[in-house]
Amino acid sequence: MYMGHYAIALGARRRLQALPMAWLLFASIEPDLHDVLGSLVPALSIGPDTHTLLGVCAAAIVVATITSLIFRRIDLALGAGMLVLSHVAADYLTSRLPLWRHGPVVGLHLYATHWVDFLLEAGTIAIGLALYASSPDLRRPARGGVAVIAIVMLACQAVWNFGLDGG
Template sequence: MYMGHFAVALGARRWLRPLPLAWLLFAGIEPDLLDVFGSLVPSLGVGDASHSFPGIIYAAIAVAALTALIFRRTGLALGAGLLVLSHVAVDYLTSWLPLWHGGPHVGLHLYATPRADFVLETGFIVLSLALYARSPDLRRPARAGLMAMAVLMIGLQAIWNFGMAGG
């Protein structure tokens, strides 16, 4: 659900304007980045911990602390931490994830139903870009590009759901 995570980060821009957009995008997909890094370096033993309840709490605290150190604003740090937490909250809609290492799995597992996942993710994209469009610091020419961004994001989501998954 990369497009959905990016969309949530874009939507959060309205409230977290002082943070660079790249930082918001990083916070929105941090658990997936940790997952990929853990796959590349198996000795780290990350496994499913990146998306488990304890793992996401640790990640949110780490990103919030890093945000506080770099940007020196508690509110922005809290927002970045919440953005990390939103990642797993949204993933529980689309995936089937363990609550903790060796614990029960939960989630709607919409990846198994590509059409339902596509509808949910498209809704996230549209809602989040609508929120992003209302960001006071977004210039008029950039607003015009939001439609192209929406088409690109929804197109990539369609490829994920129907092209790659064969749904």
Template sequence: MYMGHYAIALGARRWLRPLPMAWLLFASIEPDLHDVLGSMIPGLGIGPDTHTLPGACVAAIAIAVITALVFHRAGLALGAGLLVLSHIAADYLTSRLPLWRHGPMVGLHLYATPWADFLLEAGTIAIGLTMYASSPDLRRPVRGGVAVIAVVMLTLQAIWNFGLGGG
């Protein structure tokens, strides 16, 4: 659900404007990045816990603390931590993941039904980009580019869900 995670980060920008967009995007996919880095450099990994509730809570707290130290604002730190947690919430819709290590598997597993997953992602993209476009500090030309961003995101999501062969 990368496009959905990115859409959530874009939407969150409305309230977290002082944070750089890259910071918001990073926080929204931190569990996946932690997974990748952990497989490349085992010392950085937390094993199978990156997509569990305890693992996500640890990551959210770490990102919130780092955000507080760098930006000196508790509200921004809370927002960055919530973005990390949003990743897990979204993944429980699209996947089936354990709540904790060796815990029960939960989730709707919409990946198994590509059209359902696409509709969820498209709705998330629409909401996130609408919130992003209504951010009061965006200039008019940037708002015009939101439609282009939407097309790119929906196209990438369609490729993810349906492949290049259309099925």
């Protein structure tokens, strides 16, 4: 689910304040966006590589380069690239993915154990939002909304893990 990736982006906001939140969220789910693009345009032949080590490293370099060109700060570029890399690192906990095209499949596949996956995602959401809430430039009224964001994210994750019928 995207909630853990978004939580990582929210937590990164504390260090990457100069980047717009939309850019942080984009970087955190870039491999999934690439996956969708690969599915929509099979001729690109990128679908099988979006979550491999080579694919995510290439995406991180591209996102870091674009970030550097737009925002003209290497620290922001490195941070955006790290967000892309964090995506696959997190996915190796929750899924089973190939290390390279036709390579060995690795990962803990926590999706298969709904409660364990939910607890991991909930912990990631809690840490990410705690970091976000402590961001020095966050306005006081926005801090009050963090609890609402947490509830929405946890509800989305619960629906993902357990469905609307609780199963």
